Amino acid sequence: MFASLAAWATDEKAVLKALGCSLAIIEFDPSGTILTANENFCKTLGYDLAEIKGQHHRIFVDPAEANGxxxxxxxxxxxxxxxxxxxxxxxxxGGREVWIQASYNPVMNAKGVVNKVVKVATNITAEKLKNAEFESKLNAISRVQAVIEFSPGGEIITANANFLALLGYQLDEIKGQHHRMFVAPSEGQSPDYEAFWRKLNSGEAISASFKRIGKGGKEVWIQASYNPIFDMNGKVTKVVKFANDITDLTEIGAGLARLADNKIDQRIDKAFSPTFEKLRVDFNIAHDKLQQALLHIADGTTAIHAGALQISTAADDLSHRTEQQAASLEETAAALDQITATLKKSADGATHARDVVSAADRDAKTSAIVVRQAVEAMDAIATSARQISQIIGVIDEIAFQTNLLALNAGVEAARAGDAGRGFAVVASEVRALAQRSAEAAKEIKSLISASSTQVDTGVKLVAETGKSLDRILGQVTEINGVMDEIASGAKEQSAGLAEVNIAVNQMDQVTQQNAAMVEETTAASHSLSQEAMRLSGLLAEFQIGRPEGEPSIRSALQKAVPHAFRSTATGMKPSRDAGPAKRAARGIASRSNPQSAATSQTKVVNGAPLESGSGAWEEF
Structure with missing residues (x-):
């Protein structure tokens, strides 16, 4: 028996030693005085055995607790x-806080009297702190979130105050009820709802936004997570749901969705919870500002469109008139080029005529000299003719005397008879010769007389010719002076027209540039009108609405500037062909080639020919 007791005691010591390797063990007397402690205990409390042996247990507890x-x-x-x-x-x-899981075990002697107390402890400080942190987190979550617990089958186990307040129930009204009391009947009977709980029972967590039905049919939107809780074997023992009330956010989301759908006519008038009330107010403020901005934009767009239409109409009209003026200037420039060329040709002709007249003047002067010389020569001829006539008279007289002598010689020869017969023959021959000389002298005299008459006539004619040439010379001199004046005037006119032509060309270029600028302005006004129409089309996609009693800017503008809302004038169509910008280049090119510009018979304005006889000159 003693042997078995000894063995049991030995075995017990071995067991205690083994436990001492992992557990903190300390022994007290029945009053609480420390008898001994193992190494684990000393390490747990941070003491050496000598520091605590003989001390009372109260050194390990708070003084307030020890005195209680x-x-x-x-x-x-x-x-x-x-x-x-x-x-x-x-x-x-050192006052460090330690949490232990401990058992205080009284040890009795054979008489049943407690002779010591053995404390076996485990340090659970880390687990305690972790659990405290976990509980603090859960409490923090519970303070701000709605928390409810379900059995795996969906029956309600418990719920915190936030959840009850959110749905409007008391705990005893929902405890033991199924989760489907919070959903619409159609949803609670749907296959998706059954699948929802099957997923939770399989351990799958579900997080999403849900619509739930509170007490009295109140609709509540929540952002919730359903979290399966597992036991040590991985089996789902319950489901904990954490939820936040997002009903107000859902309202805001719906409002934003309406805004995204271009519906700017619905405010959120229902008050939110204090947490989200400022968000609702800010949404309404933003909504109202956006609505007012869009209303102003819409009214402003209408005014811009009307103004752009008026500008476009005026620009089209100005473009039309500018094109006509450009065409008129172009024709004017061409005509001036032609006139300038004609005047230049006339000036050249006048200069040539002046040269011809000068040559004629010189020739006339030379002719006058020749005529005077001819008159002098004719006078000399007349004098010579008179002298010849006198000589012929002498010859005629000699012939007459010779004839008389021959007659006398014949008479004497006749008297002499035969002795004078030879002399009579000679005298007869001399008389015949004298008669022929007399006849020749008469003929010469007759010719000389006729020649003298003709010479006198020629002298008179030459004298008259000289007088005529003198008169012609005076007239040619006068014409030469006039031609000098004409040539000088033509040159001055040509120079003046050249300056006018330069000025008209400059006006033409400026007009063409103005026409190009007008065309750009017209295009810009049309573009502005199109942009205004496009903006109106975009605004038409919005359901803006307008506060009652608030007049539109359009109505105010129609009263203030009604002409801005009139339709385009009839027949005033903008030019769509090659505009002034292109004709400007053509016009400038024509200035460099006046001949081609001058020969152009028609111009084109707004795609239609403009005859030179049209009203363009009058408009110009």
Whole structure:
């Protein structure tokens, strides 16, 4: 028997030693005085055995707790042999807080009297802190979120105050009820709802936005997560749901969706919870500002469109008139070019005529000299003719005397008879010769007389010719002076027209540039009108609405500037052909080639020919 007791004691010591390797063990007497402690305990509390041996247990507890009645009762119970096991907060060396899971075990002697108390403890400080942190987090979540717990089948186990307030129930109204009481009947009977709980029972967490039905049919939107809770074997024991009320956010989302759908005519008038009330107010302020901005944009767009239409009409009219003026200037420039060329040709002709007249003047002067010389020569001829006539008279007289002598010689020869017959023959021959000389002298005299008459006539004619040439010379001199004046005037006119032509060309270029600028302005006004129409089309996609009694800017503008809302004038169509910008280049090119510009018979304005006889000159 003693042997078995010894063996049992040995075995017990071995067991205690083994437990001491992993557990903190300390022994007290029944009053609480420390008898001994193992190394694990000393490490847990941070003491050496010598520091605590003989000290009372109260060194490990808070002074307030040690001085309380509960602490004394605690040791009284242990002294009576009552066992205690629990979690305890103890103070380690330096005041450090330590949590232990411990059992206080009274050890009795053979008489049943407690002779010591053995405390076996495990340090659970880390687990306690972790659990405290976890509980703090859960409490924090519970303070701000709606929390409800379900059985795996969906029956309600419990719910916090936030959840109850959110749905409007008391806990006893929902405890034991199924989750489907929070959903619409059609949803609660749907296959999707059954699948929802099957997923949770399979351990799958679900997080989404849900619409739930509160007490009295109140619709509530929540952002919730359903979280399966597992036991040690991985089996789902319950489902914890954490939810936030997003009903107000859903309203805001619906309002934003309406805005995204271009519906700017619905405010959120229902008050939100204090948390989101400012968001609702800000949404309404933003909504109102956007609505007002779009209303102003819409009215302004109408005014812009009307103004752009008026500008476009005026620009089209100005473009039309500018094109006509450009065409008129172009024709004017061409005509001036032609006139300039004609005047230049006339000036050249006048210069040539002046040269011809000058040559004629010189020839006339030369002719006058020749005529005077001819008159002098004719006078000399007349004098010579008179002298010849006198000589012929002498010859005629000699012939007459010779004839008389021959007659006398014949008479004497006749008287002499035969002795004078030869002399008579000679005298007869001399008389015949004298008669022929007399006849020749008469003929010469007659010819000389006729020649003298003709010479006198020629002298008179030459004299008259000289007088005529003198008169012609005076007239040619006068004509030469006039031609000099004409040539000088033609040159001055040509120079003046050249300057006018330069000025007209400059006006033409400026007009063409103005026409190009007008065309750009017209295009810009049409573009502005199109942009205004496009903006109106975009605004038409919005359902803006207008506060009652608020007049539109369009109506105010129609009263102030009604002409801005009139339709385009009839027949005033903008030019769509090659505009002034292109004709400007053509006009400038024509200036460099006046001949081609001058020969152009028609111009084109707005795609139609403009005859030179049209009203363009009058308009110009």
């Amino acid at each position: 009645g509960g602490y004394k009762a605690f040791w009284s119970k242990l002294a009576r042999g009552e066992f205690h096991a629990c979690e305890y907060k103890r103070s380690a060396k």
